[in-house]
Amino acid sequence: MIEKAFSYSRHLFSKYYYIQIFKCSCINAIKMSNVYSYLIRNKSFIIISLLALWLVISSIIILNQNQKIEKSNEEIYTYANQVQMLEGKVYDLENFTMKLETEKSRLTNQLTEYEKILRRGITTYSYSSSTNSKRQQGMNGGVSISDADVYTSKGSATVVYRRSGCDYMILENTSGFIVAEWMGGNHPNQGDRIGGSLNTYGTKEFYNTSRGSKTRLWIDDYMLSRDRALEKINDKCN
Structure with missing residues (x-):
């Protein structure tokens, strides 16, 4: 059931x-x-x-693609500006290189000039040659020996360097080297002995005991080292 x-x-x-x-x-x-x-x-x-x-x-x-294109264009513009800046720096470096080459050429010429001076013997004319100077003083007919003594009593120096076509010269005395400019009168030559107050600035009258005549010089600087004197006269004569 x-x-x-x-x-x-x-x-x-x-x-x-x-x-x-x-x-x-x-x-x-x-x-x-x-x-x-x-x-x-x-x-x-x-x-x-x-x-x-x-x-x-x-x-x-399309909007996303346009945004990507705009971003790419901005990057291209940025890179173009960077390239332009780099080109400007390259141009500046080329100009700087040219200036360095010019300066190198100038220094090379200056070094060559110094070597010529050294070969000539800038210190050849020492003050031990005073005997020869006195002998030349006795031969002069324009100024008496006593007048020459008046100038040399104030000091004396020897012209150790003259550049052709330039009125500046280097003299040497017991205090160092002197840079002077010829202003008139007798034109000193290398090796001439000059009497007068050489260790003060300004234009003054001096006596060329080697030539037996007066000369006027502007004392530009004094008590210089040889290198400093050469540097100054190289600037003055260029």
Whole structure:
């Protein structure tokens, strides 16, 4: 009896289950049919919506591409400015190199001039030659020996360097080297002995004991080293 009741119940449940499945299938079919009908009825709207969506997406893509292009253009402009700056620096370096070459040439010429002076012996004319100077003083006929003594009592120096075509000269005395400019009177030559107050600035009258005549010199500087005197006269005569 119980078994029959259980079998009958299972039979009813199976029928109910299949009924539910059929019902759900029908409902789904109806829904799909409704969706299809909706798509058919609104086909134009759906197409327009899809086109609008495509336009929006395309616009976003194009906007991103334009931004990338603008960024690339800005980088190109920046690089172009950097290249221009580097070209300007290269031009400045070339000018600086030319100036260095010019300065090198000037210093080379100056060194050559110094070497010539050294080969001539700028200190060859020492003050041990005072005997020869006195002998030349005795031979002069324009100024008496006593006048020469007046000048030499204030000091004396020997012209140790003269450049051709330049009125500046270098003299040497016991205090060092003197740079002077000839202003008039006797024109001293290298090796001439000059008497007068040489260790003070200004234009003064001196006596060339080697030539036996007066001369006027402007004392530009005194008590200099040999190198400093050569440097100054090189600047004056260039």
